[in-house]
Amino acid sequence: MNLAFSAEEKAFAEEVRGFIADNLPAPMAAREAMGFHAERARVAEWQRILNRRGWAAPSWPVEHGGTGWTPVQRYIFERECGLANAPEVNLISLSMVGPVLCRFGSPALRERFLEPILRSDAWFCQGFSEPEAGSDLASLRTRAVRDGNDYVVDGHKIWTTDGHVADFMICLARTDPEARPQAGLSMIILPMDDRGVTVRPIRTLDGDHHINEVFLDGVRVPAGNLIGEPNTGWTQAKYLLAHERTHNAYMGMLCRYVARIPGLVDAEEAAGLPAGQAEALRRRHARLAIDVEALEWSVLRVLAAEPGARAAASASALSVRGARCLLRAADLELAVLGPQAVPRFGPDDGPPLPAGATAAAPGRTTQYLYWWAATIFGGSDEIQRGIIWNAVFR
Template sequence: MQLAYTPEDEAFREEVRSFLRDNLPPELARKEAKGFHLHRSEVDPWHRVLNDRGWAAPNWPKEYGGPGWTPIQKYLFELEYGLANGPEISLIALGMAGPVICRFGSDEMKARFLEPMLRAELWFCQGFSEPQSGSDLASLRTRAVRDGDEYVISGQKIWTTSAHMADYMICLARTNDQVKPQAGLSMILVPMNAPGVEVRWIPTIDGSRNVNEVFLDEVRVPVGNLIGEPDTGWSQAKFLLNNERTHNAYAGMLKRYVRRIPGMIDQALEEGMSAESAAEYRRRVARLEIDVDALEWSVLRVLASEESPLLGAAASALKIRGSELLLRAGELELAIAGTQMAPRFKPADATPFLADASDWVPGKLDQYLYFRASTIFGGTNEIQRGIIWNSLYRR
């Protein structure tokens, strides 16, 4: 593999930088940089700006509204977007549900959902995890029973990101209990305003309104909302999760940490940090930067071999490494900020900064606490190691 970008790639990268520099609203970038969770109403206008450029859905095929980028271009966009502090825009719709519908959905479903997703008219949440079925999805208990032209769905989902803002849930449910667990699952689009859907907020340690539990009490959904054929949800879920785990390498975000932490050290030095402490933190940043560069090239290697039989294992490895580096980066920021990190801001973006706190501190503790869960969501790192072992063992 050639460890260098082509002139065409570099030109594309500069095009992305220029566009973001000229169009990304500074207030959105400020909030994203400080780790605030943005509401749908804040990001939808920016979503539409990206869609007007044709860049809202980098992972979609061109025929359905994607930009038609190469894997390397997709990565470079994600990288530059992260470095510019670009906020997530309807991640589950554009990054998860959309690609699944593009690959497995009927023509009628594509016509009904894809264009509204691109226009920021529909938000989605992902209904996979359950109280007794987290990373072990095959054991889920939510059931969908066919009744004429409808499915009747009953069950409970948990840790459902953005359920309180979503229009639809991409729901994994059991449609057949006469076959092995993986073979009896189906993926169904559930309207969040349907009778029988109840959303309850789960308070998290970072104080955000981000994750929820969702109760489904005999929710009736048209059969036309089934993605693909009945009992094929397991393969669709694996497709979705592989996309999610490659995204969860966090390369763009980690590059952002590597770029900003030296400035934090400089400011802390001016505010009284000892030269010895500053030197030790710089050594830690250097080690982090080396590991982030290694992760970046691993991501590029995976993207260059999309048809590899070990793609699932590679995506799992990237998720493990990216999440572990994200924890290291957050711990490093926490160590540099010290006791300045202690104040909590609720809501963080609405409270004036403390007069004696550095201007980069507010929001950092909440961001650190939120990403403590990065080794858990998207499938725990322990489960990812099992996937890697199984992929190697079965070769």
């Protein structure tokens, strides 16, 4: 047993903090801190800054542009970026498509996509979910049919984050209709500017636009766009999930909340929040901070664990607790803001703010509402509980 960050890890955290302090543009951080979804241009600018330092793709193998960091270093990097209000990078491209291409992709696909992803010139969305295939992903109906040297893709994808700004979709489609549900799937890359692709925006509860539905109508792509062997898509999807076991804990975001709430309580108390209520809010904050401390060590335990059923259960526990903590954190912030949390602010509403609102208010309600989505995406809490039952108890 060795339960301490090593001297190298502490030095690494210093290095990351220093780099961010020197390179993250202040307006970008201020905008990110508000809590609205980051638009592609802002995220791409940050990713290019990271890429110049060689830090755009920590989860890739070194020979393809990765950093060679340990899992703990990758976690430290994610936490420091979160704390510093750096925009979240395009996870679909950098944490999903990249690793899958590195592991399963042909040399031609790697050649074509890896470098553009690192440069933020190729932007991906994920085409997994469908109207009839949410939690039951394996029942998806989108089909990719071989036609000469091409595949022709027809189907209907939904909840597609960044579908409206992406250049490509990594699409999970059925290539063998006869096989059992999981066995007949493949991952295939589609260009979003194909005339068979129609993107329709979905406005969400948080008042923002980040997800879409995507109609695929006879989208013709070269057979080489299919990743790996046909009908191995489910294996690739499982590889992805095993690859990113701790992201759903949202530690960077949680650290950000824990760090900034005390200052907000102080400011509100100075502006007239009664002392007894301020005290009650500070106690809630301390209670949250303690849970986040435990969650951080759950992340470290999962990162240190050998992959396996038990680690999968702990990763699912992280996801459930992460979403719960985010909601508590965001709700605590709303409680601190009080009546200032009532006005609706859109992503483009800058100052002047409605009378009485502090600059801290915009984005708070948006973010609170968004964290309800965290109880759903990446496997709903109920799916996670099922994983835990099967892995630990059954």
